[in-house]
Amino acid sequence: MFKLFTQSCAPRSLHRLYSTKTTVQLVAELRKLTNAPIIKARQALTETNNDFDAALKWLEKDLLASGLAKAEKIKDRTASEGLVSVSVLDGGFGSRIGSGVGPVKAAIIELNCESDFVSRTDEFSRLAADIAQTVAQMAGQQGSASNFTALDVASLLETPLKSGTIHSSIMDLIARIGENITLRRAALLAPTSAESKLRVGSYVHNAAPAFPTSGRVGVLSLLSLRSPRLSDLLKDDVFLTDTQKLERALARQTAGFLTRAIREKAHEEDDLETVLYQQPFAMLGGEKAGLPVRQVLDEWQKQWELEEFEVADFVRWEVGESQSK
Amino acid sequence: MIRIAVCKAALPNLASFSSALPRSLPRTALSLNLFARRGYAEAYNRTKPHMNIGTIGHVDHGKTTLTAAITKVLAESGGATFTGYDQIDKAPEEKARGITINSATSSTKLLRVTMVTLTVLDMLINMITGAAQMDGAIIVVSATDGQMPQTREHLLLARQVGIKKLVVFINKVDMISDPEMLELVDMEIRDLLSTYNFDGENTPIVMGSALAALDGRNDDIGSTKIKELVKACDEWLELPQRDLEKPFLLAVEDVFSISGRGTVATGRVERGTALKGTEVEILGLGDSIKTTLTGIEMFHKELDRAEAGDNMGALLRGVKREQIRRGQVIIEPGSMKAHKKFRAQVYILTKDEGGRYTPFMQGYRPQLFLRTADVTVTLNFAEGTPDAAEKMAMPGDNVELDCELYFDLALEVGSRFTLREANRTIGTGVVTKILE
Numbered sequence: 001m002f003k004l005f006t007q008s009c010a011p012r013s014l015h016r017l018y019s020t021k022t023t024v025q026l027v028a029e030l031r032k033l034t035n036a037p038i039i040k041a042r043q044a045l046t047e048t049n050n051d052f053d054a055a056l057k058w059l060e061k062d063l064l065a066s067g068l069a070k071a072e073k074i075k076d077r078t079a080s081e082g083l084v085s086v087s088v089l090d091g092g093f094g095s096r097i098g099s100g101v102g103p104v105k106a107a108i109i110e111l112n113c114e115s116d117f118v119s120r121t122d123e124f125s126r127l128a129a130d131i132a133q134t135v136a137q138m139a140g141q142q143g144s145a146s147n148f149t150a151l152d153v154a155s156l157l158e159t160p161l162k163s164g165t166i167h168s169s170i171m172d173l174i175a176r177i178g179e180n181i182t183l184r185r186a187a188l189l190a191p192t193s194a195e196s197k198l199r200v201g202s203y204v205h206n207a208a209p210a211f212p213t214s215g216r217v218g219v220l221s222l223l224s225l226r227s228p229r230l231s232d233l234l235k236d237d238v239f240l241t242d243t244q245k246l247e248r249a250l251a252r253q254t255a256g257f258l259t260r261a262i263r264e265k266a267h268e269e270d271d272l273e274t275v276l277y278q279q280p281f282a283m284l285g286g287e288k289a290g291l292p293v294r295q296v297l298d299e300w301q302k303q304w305e306l307e308e309f310e311v312a313d314f315v316r317w318e319v320g321e322s323q324s325k
Numbered sequence: 326m327i328r329i330a331v332c333k334a335a336l337p338n339l340a341s342f343s344s345a346l347p348r349s350l351p352r353t354a355l356s357l358n359l360f361a362r363r364g365y366a367e368a369y370n371r372t373k374p375h376m377n378i379g380t381i382g383h384v385d386h387g388k389t390t391l392t393a394a395i396t397k398v399l400a401e402s403g404g405a406t407f408t409g410y411d412q413i414d415k416a417p418e419e420k421a422r423g424i425t426i427n428s429a430t431s432s433t434k435l436l437r438v439t440m441v442t443l444t445v446l447d448m449l450i451n452m453i454t455g456a457a458q459m460d461g462a463i464i465v466v467s468a469t470d471g472q473m474p475q476t477r478e479h480l481l482l483a484r485q486v487g488i489k490k491l492v493v494f495i496n497k498v499d500m501i502s503d504p505e506m507l508e509l510v511d512m513e514i515r516d517l518l519s520t521y522n523f524d525g526e527n528t529p530i531v532m533g534s535a536l537a538a539l540d541g542r543n544d545d546i547g548s549t550k551i552k553e554l555v556k557a558c559d560e561w562l563e564l565p566q567r568d569l570e571k572p573f574l575l576a577v578e579d580v581f582s583i584s585g586r587g588t589v590a591t592g593r594v595e596r597g598t599a600l601k602g603t604e605v606e607i608l609g610l611g612d613s614i615k616t617t618l619t620g621i622e623m624f625h626k627e628l629d630r631a632e633a634g635d636n637m638g639a640l641l642r643g644v645k646r647e648q649i650r651r652g653q654v655i656i657e658p659g660s661m662k663a664h665k666k667f668r669a670q671v672y673i674l675t676k677d678e679g680g681r682y683t684p685f686m687q688g689y690r691p692q693l694f695l696r697t698a699d700v701t702v703t704l705n706f707a708e709g710t711p712d713a714a715e716k717m718a719m720p721g722d723n724v725e726l727d728c729e730l731y732f733d734l735a736l737e738v739g740s741r742f743t744l745r746e747a748n749r750t751i752g753t754g755v756v757t758k759i760l761e
Contacts, residue, residue: 024505028513031471038471042506081444114384116445117478124474177474178385205719209711217719248715256684256717273682283717285686 026052034059035123035176040066064164067171070178077180080320081119082112084218086202087132093197093225094233094240101234104191104200107136108220108315110184110322118179119319125211127173131183132213134161140190147191147222147313153183184322187315189220196224196308201247203255219255221314223247226307239304246284246300250276253283253293254314262311276311378558379448379488381479382465387496387535391465394538398551410539445482449723450672452486453755455741459486461562463554464493464514468501468532471510472517480521485670487739491523492557495532498546507532529557568633572660573597573605574735575631575639576696577653582646589622589638590649592697597657598632605641606658607649608735609698614649615658617642652698654735663733666761668707668725671744671754675720680751684717691751693730695742701731702744727760 023045029052030041036059044062048054089105090098098105111128113119135156140149157167164172166183174181191198200222207215233239253259253276260266260274272278277294288296301309382388393410400407452459462483466472483491495510511530519525533550537543578592599605601621607614620640621628631637639655654661674680685704693702706713707725718724736742736756744752 022505024509027506028509031513035474037469037473038506038510039469039501042503115475117475117482120445120478121474178383178470205717206722252715252717256719258682282683283686285714 023050026050026055030055030059034063036063037176037178040175063172063175064168067173067175071171071174071180074174074180077114078323079112079114079180079182080323081114081116082110082181082184082319083119083125083128083214084108084110084204084216084317084319085128085132085214086204086218086220087129087136087213088200088202088220089133089136092199092223093230094243095199096240096244102198104189104198104222105136105140106189106200106202106220107132107138107186108189108218108317109135109186110218110317110319111181112184112320113177113181114179118177118181120208121177122210123173123176124181125208125214127169128214129211130161130169131166131186134159134166135186135188138188140188140192147189148220148315149188149190151186151188153186156186157183185317189222189315191222191313193224193312196226196312197230198312199223199225199243199247201251203248203251205255217255217316217318219251219314219316221247221251221254222312223250223310224312225309227305228307229305233304249281249284250293250311253279253281254316256283259314259316262314276314377460378562379459379462379483380465381462381483383467383470383473383475383479386465386467386470388465390539391463391494391496391535394535394547394551395555397541398538398548399555401548445478446672446721446723448482448486449670450753453670453672453723453741454753455755459488460565461558462488462491463558464491466493466495466510466514468495468498468507468510472513476514476517477521480517480523484521484523489523490562491518491528492554492561493518493528493530494535494554495530496535498532499534499537499543529561531557568596569598571596571633572657573599573603573655574657574661575599575637575655576698577607577649577651577655578697579651580646580649581638586620587640587642588644588646588649589620589640590655591636591638592655594631594633594635594637595696596633598630599657601629604658605639605655606660607641607644607653607655608661609653609663610650610700610732610734612648612653613663614644616644618655652696652700652734654696656735661735661737663735664759664761665730665733666727666759667736667756668727668758668760669742669754669756671704671724671726671752673718673720673722673724673752674750679749680720681746681749682720684719686717687713691744691746693728693742693744695734695736695740698734700734703729704744705729725757726754728754 023042026045027038027041030036030044031038033056034041036044040059040062044055044059048058086108087106088097090102092098092102092104094100109128109132111124111131113124118124135151138159157165159166161169170181170183189200200220203219204213204215205217207213227233257279258274259276259279260270262276265272265275277292279293280290281293281296282289284296297309380388380391389410393408396408464476464479464483466476493514495507495514498507501507511532514530515525515528517525518528531550531554532546533554534543534546535551537547538551541547574595574597575590576592576595577590579590581589581591583589599618599621601618603618605616605618607616618639619642621631622638622640623631623635641649676682687705689704690701691704693700705727706716707727710716710725736759738756738758740756742754742756743750744754
């Protein structure tokens with residue numbers, strides 16, 4: 001059928017077909033650029049008389065449509081693999097991420113797929129990181145009582161991302177990868193506190209080197225501190241470097257242990273190790289690693305003459321945990 | 326004998342991360358014994374080559390159909406019992422999916438097709454523990470899609486679990502009418518194979534339709550191609566060296582002094598064969614002694630020959646009782662060296678699997694158990710790991726570690742060990758590189 005078609009088409013495209021590149025080469029190039037299925041890349045060229053640029057446009061449009069169709073077909077397939085991705089836009093007081101004076105702005109999301117082969121691809125990791133970053137840029141809710149705001153996924157899907165929306169980006173990837181991909185949950189951290197200065201620490205476990213903010217377990221932990229001599233501390237490099245180290249260790253600790261609460265057990269039946277302040281601070285390393293977390297923080301508070309140094313809040317997400325098993 | 330394992334990448338209800346793991350663990354814990362016992366029980370066909378082949382591919386590209394088609398086509402020549410798609414897809418356990426086939430291409434070979442449901446982590450665990458080790462793989466790619474972004478991950482994983490040679494099956498060719506497009510699929514996959522250090526030029530690529538073979542139509546792309554695929558597996562994939570053909574190794578379990586005879590070391594022959602009177606070397610734990618095997622004893626009988634799987638007593642010439650101890654090995658002289666530093670792929674057991682409930686950082690020092698040896702080891706993240714000082718290993722992780730032993734042990738690439746702490750197995754690993 002294709003042969004008939006090319007024979008009847010204009011001399012210019014015939015010329016182009018035979019003198020420049022063969023259809024196979026064009027298909028190969030289209031695939032390099034888009035990762036589109038072979039059958040689609042071929043169809044794109046047929047539809048556009050082998051005009052490469054037009055075919056590329058056709059394909060981009062079609063990927064969205066075929067993604068939608070595919071998504072509908074496979075929407076019931078379990079997607080419990082994937083990535084948790086965090087994005088810190090502003091690390092808060094004295095942080096080297098963002099303005100350095102706050103306010104804290106960060107986000108955490110979970111993007112699911114069916115197999116862990118797919119969750120390891122660059123394409124999937126990039127999408128997870130892009131979504132987290134987009135969420136972090138959203139405006140926080142004024143007067144919200146909690147530090148973390150769980151976002152409604154359905155409305156979040158309509159948020160602009162790249163040339164389309166989060167939803168269209170997901171559909172596009174479904175068309176290329178052929179697995180069910182879903183945005184499971186998303187939360188925004190945009191706290192306001194009049195009394196204390198806030199900072200955010202983050203940690204992602206099992207991240208690929210190219211995508212350090214996406215992995216199997218993700219943590220955002222919010223620290224609050226108060227001191228009469230804040231402006232001095234802000235200029236003290238030792239303090240800032242050490243705080244950063246401590247903050248990272250705290251986030252790592254939260255991720256590494258099955259942390260569920262800060263001060264008291266979240267549920268009666270929980271183990272004591274689920275309480276952050278009671279855990280031995282193993283992730284700090286060094287000689288203090290055996291001490292309870294709170295004791296290390298107390299010593300730190302005393303050393304720098306702070307009025308307060310607390311983990312105010314945290315979120316610890318693990319891939320697949322929110323789904324019934 | 327060839328065994329084909331079909332790897333289903335995370336199918337719904339079957340392979341959720343958590344449900345797959347507990348199933349695979351009892352297997353892993355017993356793997357060494359199971360392997361050996363199996364070798365013993367199947368002594369009758371020791372002469373027949375045995376190979377495990379995995380089938381890897383995207384969810385919709387037809388791995389299950391292909392497996393069913395292989396049984397169907399080979400059933401016609403009396404070499405298999407036909408096993409339908411549903412039977413394979415719904416079989417809950419790896420065991421239940423095992424199918425043995427007589428390959429039509431060679432009367433000496435058997436195909437055992439096994440359908441397994443595995444994720445990347447499961448496959449790595451199997452590689453690390455030696456359970457369901459794969460010697461080769463069939464990569465299934467649909468002609469309509471061509472290779473996909475995750476195909477790269479499939480090849481990477483195949484490399485990581487030690488597969489050196491692959492066969493490619495391009496499925497669903499009846500959906501593509503243009504032969505040039507099939508050439509493109511072929512070309513792309515050869516490119517990709519070369520990128521990941523497989524032999525892209527010579528790897529057999531078979532194009533066909535598993536569904537046509539299963540439906541018994543279009544023999545030219547159906548059954549003919551399935552036969553071609555099986556033939557390609559027979560000819561291209563390499564058989565692993567069998568335990569019997571390897572140099573002799575006995576792991577010393579116990580040592581006795583028998584008056585009037587001398588020192589006897591007992592243990593299991595892990596591999597190879599030894600005749601009475603041959604030269605042997607005692608290696609590990611700081612020592613290396615050359616001596617002669619003057620006697621072989623099994624079940625209170627004197628024998629002339631011992632082979633892999635045997636439990637034996639070895640009478641050693643001129644060796645004092647204090648000169649040999651548990652944890653050392655008796656080997657064919659020079660066939661192995663003792664090392665202190667090596668790199669390993671290690672799986673850290675979860676709390677549910679009896680392992681740790683907390684993570685650990687660099688410098689952690691558990692006990693390493695290798696054969697009968699038990700030595701303290703210092704664990705560090707493999708050299709070149711970014712931010713190694715701040716990195717942690719959590720239960721459930723699969724990590725690359727540089728291990729430093731307190732005493733040297735006879736080991737080589739592929740040696741398997743477990744890590745224990747306070748009478749609890751916390752990890753299991755395989756040596757991937759000797760460092761010192």
